[in-house]
Amino acid sequence: MNQRPGNQLFDAYFTARDMREVFCDQGRVQAMLDFEAALARAEARVGLIPQTAVASIEAACRAEHYDFATLGEAIATAGNSAIPLIKALGKQIAKNNAEAERYVHLGATSQDVMDTGLVLQLRRALELIEADLAQLGETLATQARRYVATPMAGRTWLQHATPVTLGMKIAGWLGAVTRSRQRLLELKPRLLVLQFGGASGTLAALGEQAMPIAEALAADLQLTLPEQPWHTQRDRLVEFGAVLGLIAGSLGKLGRDISLLMQTEAGEVFEPSAPGKGGSSTMPHKRNPVGAAVLIGAATRVPGLLSTLFSAMPQEHERSLGLWHAEWETLPEICCLVSGSLQQALLVADGLEVDADRMTRNLDLTQGLVLAEAVSIVLAQRVGRDTAHHLLEQCCKRAVAEQRHLRAVLGDEPQVTAELSDAELDHLLDPAHYLGQAHTWVERAVAEHFALIA
Numbered sequence: 001m002n003q004r005p006g007n008q009l010f011d012a013y014f015t016a017r018d019m020r021e022v023f024c025d026q027g028r029v030q031a032m033l034d035f036e037a038a039l040a041r042a043e044a045r046v047g048l049i050p051q052t053a054v055a056s057i058e059a060a061c062r063a064e065h066y067d068f069a070t071l072g073e074a075i076a077t078a079g080n081s082a083i084p085l086i087k088a089l090g091k092q093i094a095k096n097n098a099e100a101e102r103y104v105h106l107g108a109t110s111q112d113v114m115d116t117g118l119v120l121q122l123r124r125a126l127e128l129i130e131a132d133l134a135q136l137g138e139t140l141a142t143q144a145r146r147y148v149a150t151p152m153a154g155r156t157w158l159q160h161a162t163p164v165t166l167g168m169k170i171a172g173w174l175g176a177v178t179r180s181r182q183r184l185l186e187l188k189p190r191l192l193v194l195q196f197g198g199a200s201g202t203l204a205a206l207g208e209q210a211m212p213i214a215e216a217l218a219a220d221l222q223l224t225l226p227e228q229p230w231h232t233q234r235d236r237l238v239e240f241g242a243v244l245g246l247i248a249g250s251l252g253k254l255g256r257d258i259s260l261l262m263q264t265e266a267g268e269v270f271e272p273s274a275p276g277k278g279g280s281s282t283m284p285h286k287r288n289p290v291g292a293a294v295l296i297g298a299a300t301r302v303p304g305l306l307s308t309l310f311s312a313m314p315q316e317h318e319r320s321l322g323l324w325h326a327e328w329e330t331l332p333e334i335c336c337l338v339s340g341s342l343q344q345a346l347l348v349a350d351g352l353e354v355d356a357d358r359m360t361r362n363l364d365l366t367q368g369l370v371l372a373e374a375v376s377i378v379l380a381q382r383v384g385r386d387t388a389h390h391l392l393e394q395c396c397k398r399a400v401a402e403q404r405h406l407r408a409v410l411g412d413e414p415q416v417t418a419e420l421s422d423a424e425l426d427h428l429l430d431p432a433h434y435l436g437q438a439h440t441w442v443e444r445a446v447a448e449h450f451a452l453i454a
Contacts, residue, residue, distance in 0.1 A: 013294060013340065014294060014297070014298070014336070014337060014340040015336040015337070015339055015340040016128070016132075016336075016339035016340055016342065016343045018128050018339070019125060019128055019335055019336050019339035019340075020336060020339075022121050022124050022125050022128070022335070023121060023125075023332040023335065023336060025068040025072075026063045026064075026068070027121060028081070028117065028121065029063040029066060029068065029071070029081075029085065030062075030063040031116075031117035031118070031120040031121045032081070032082060032085055032113045032114060032117035033061035033062065033063060033085075033089070034061065034117070034120055034221070035108075035112070035113050035116045035117050035120070035221070036057065036061055036086070036089060036104060036105060036113065037057060037058045037061040038217055038220040038221050039105070039106070039107075039108060039213075039217055040053065040054050040057040040058065040103065040104065041054055041058075041216075041220055042213050042214075042216035042217040042220055043103070043106055043107075043209075043213055043216075045216045046209050046212045046213055046216060047209075048106065048107075048206070048209050048213065049103040049106060050103070052100070053097065053099065053100035053102075053103045054100075056093050056096055056097035056100035057093055057100055057103070057104055059096070060089055060092040060093045060096075061089070065092050066085070066088055066092075070084075070088075071084050071085060071088065074087075080110050080111075080114060080325075081114060082110035082111075082113040082114050083110055085113075086104065086105050086110075086113070089104055089105075090104055090105075106205075106206075107198055107203060107205040107206040107210070107213070108196065108198060109197065109198050109199050111195065111197075111231050111319065111324070112195050112196050112197060112198070112229075114328075115195035115230075115231070116194055116195045116196065116221070116223070118237075118331070119191070119192060119193065119194075119195065119223060120221065120223075121332070122191060122192075122237075122240065122331075122335070123192055125335045125339075126184065126188070126191070126192075126240075128339060129184070129244075129247070129335070129338060129339065129342065130181065130184055132339070132342040132343070132346060133177055133180060133181050133184075133247070133342065134181065134453070135346060136177055136342065136345055136346055136349060137174060137177045137178060137181065137449045137452075138449075139346065139349045139350050140170055140171075140173055140174040140177060140349055140449075141174055141445075141446045141449045141450070143167075143170050143349060143352060144167045144168075144170040144171040144174055144442045144445060144446060145167065145442065145446060146167070147165065147166035147167040147170060147354065148165060148167035148168075148438070148439055148442045148443075149165060149167065149432075149435075149439065150165050150166040150167060150354070150356050150359065151163045151164075151165055151359065151360070151363060151431040151432055151435060152164060152165065152166050152169070152268060152359040152362070152363065153359070153362055153363050153365075153370060154370075155260075160362075160363075160365065160366055160369075160370050161370065162370055162371070162373055162374070162434060163363060163370060163371070163431040163434055163435060164435070164438055165435055165438040165439075165442075166268075166269065166354060166356075166359070167438065167439075167442045168438040168441050168442055169257065170442075171441050171442040171444075171445035171446070172441075172445075173250070173253070173254045173257075173349075174445045174446070174449055175445045175448065176250035176253070177250065177449075178445070178448050178449050178452055180243065180246055180247045180250060181452055182452065183243045183246065184243060187239050187240060187243060189224060190236050190239065191236050191237075191239070191240050192223055192224060193218075193223055193224045193225070193226040193230075193236065194214065194217060194218040194221065194223045194224065194225050194226065195229060195230060195231070196214050196217055196218075196229060197228075197229025197231055198210075198229075200318045200319075201228070201229040201231055201318050203229075231315075231318060231319055231320075232315035232316065232317065232318060232319065232320050232324075233315075234309070234312065234313050234315060234324075234327070235313070237309065237327065237331055238309045238310060238313060240331070241305075241306050241309045241330075241331055241334055242306060242309075244302065244306075244334050244335065244338045245302050245303060245306045245334070247338050247341075247342075248298045248299045248302040248303075248334075248337065248338050248341055249299050249302075249303075251295045251298065251299065251338075251341045251342065251345050252295050252296050252298065252299020252300070252341075253299075254292075254295060254345060254348075254349075255289075255291070255292035255293070255294070255295025255296045255299070255341075255344075255345075255348075256292070256295075256296055258271060258289060258291075258292045258295075258348060259289040259292040259293070259296065262287070262289045262292070266358075266362065267355060267358050268354070268355055268358050268359045268362060269352060269353070269354055269355070270287070270352070270353040270354075270355075271289055271290070271291050271292065271347075271348050271351070271352075271353070272347065272348070272350070272351025272352070272353060273287070273353070291344040291345070291347055291348040292344075292348065294340055294341055294344040295341050295344055295345060295348075298337040298338060298340060298341040299341070301337055302334055302337055302338070305330050305333055305334050305337075306334065308326055308327075308330045309327060309330055309331065309334075311323075311326070312324070312326045312327050312330075360431075363431050367399060367403075367404065367405040367406055368399070368405050368406030368407050368429050369396055369399065369400075369406055370431070371406070371428060371429045371430075371431065371434055372392050372395075372396050372406060373434075374428045374429070374433075374434045375392055375406075375410065375416075375420070375425070375428045375429070376388050376389055376392040378420065378424070378428060379391065379392065379416065379419055379420065382419045383415070383419060391413070391415055391416065395409045395410055395413055395416070406429065407425060407426070407429045410425055410429075411425065
């Protein structure tokens with residue numbers, strides 16, 4: 001029976017398939033083997049090992065040759081994944097070329113294999129995340145422009161505030177996506193670097209050929225050669241994890257907004273519907289925000305994982321005991337959670353269902369109170385700020401007590417009508433006329449998105 005890589009019950013919900021393939025057992029093993037094959041090519045290029053050994057080493061550097069269950073059992077004794085893999089690699093090479101087996105892993109250490117293998121995986125993970133973020137940005141830019149002039153209640157402290165537009169809210173989500181894309185571009189040169197230092201980071205075993213081999217190895221793997229090995233300097237990985245944490249949090253914000261707008265009492269914006277999506281095991285009427293749940297769930301889980309990465313930074317001397325080990329599953333899990341969140345965000349953003357009429361009705365739930373500020377600002381210019389504020393405050397209290405629309409109460413107040421005409425009051429109490437710079441914010445967010453593409 002075919003199963004998804006990882007074989008986890010919740011993978012399809014919380015993790016993108018492509019990302020799980022990057023970090024499944026085969027993906028991890030192949031990345032380490034890619035390092036070993038490249039090392040052999042680099043050492044042959046500078047003449048440290050015979051060119052005739054390379055083909056046999058390369059042929060053995062295929063993950064399908066190895067039994068992952070056996071490797072897993074060996075890791076429990078060896079203490080890391082590289083030691084049993086290199087032993088198995090040597091045996092695989094010796095089957096066809098006993099002499100070539102002598103030259104495998106020459107001058108490297110286990111952490112070189114594992115860290116560089118991880119960087120190769122992270123490069124692919126970064127490509128997937130960047131592609132999804134770019135697509136999400138494109139979708140949000142389209143939606144922000146579509147709803148740039150669609151008024152809705154702004155909400156502060158979960159209460160109705162002054163009007164905003166749905167386009168402005170979406171533009172806020174877009175801006176966060178754009179900034180995360182910028183951060184990923186900025187960190188790439190620091191993240192995508194070779195790890196190659198040998199036993200204690202000096203490459204002493206390779207003598208005068210150390211730097212030529214390191215340069216050739218970095219070039220072969222299309223990684224940058226850093227200023228020195230970084231066995232216990234983990235800021236590169238933690239920086240990437242931190243940016244992923246920001247992405248998870250920003251997507252969680254999107255999910256939180258959508259879930260609140262989907263509440264029965266609001267009913268303004270909905271995730272796209274599909275057969276069997278968001279239903280209840282007992283209540284046929286339910287339409288649950290199942291996509292938003294993934295976004296919020298990832299935003300909740302990632303910070304705890306990220307704290308592990310930060311906690312593992314003060315690693316001892318030239319090789320860490322336990323702190324390095326704490327990273328092994330942590331950063332891959334963060335990548336997987338963010339990938340799943342992005343997949344759900346793409347589905348939600350692309351298929352947003354908007355009830356503009358409900359937004360209009362909800363704006364009027366407080367019978368004009370959300371526009372009291374608009375009246376107060378204009379009135380203040382004619383009677384003074386304190387007088388205007390006190391007058392509007394009293395009118396609002398009267399509107400609530402008498403269950404009347406603020407427009408009617410204002411129309412009955414001589415101090416107001418003496419300064420503002422009926423036409424002015426009608427204009428001031430129309431949400432469409434009190435949207436401020438909402439349109440500008442949308443255009444600026446969209447422009448930043450397209451500037452990053454250019």
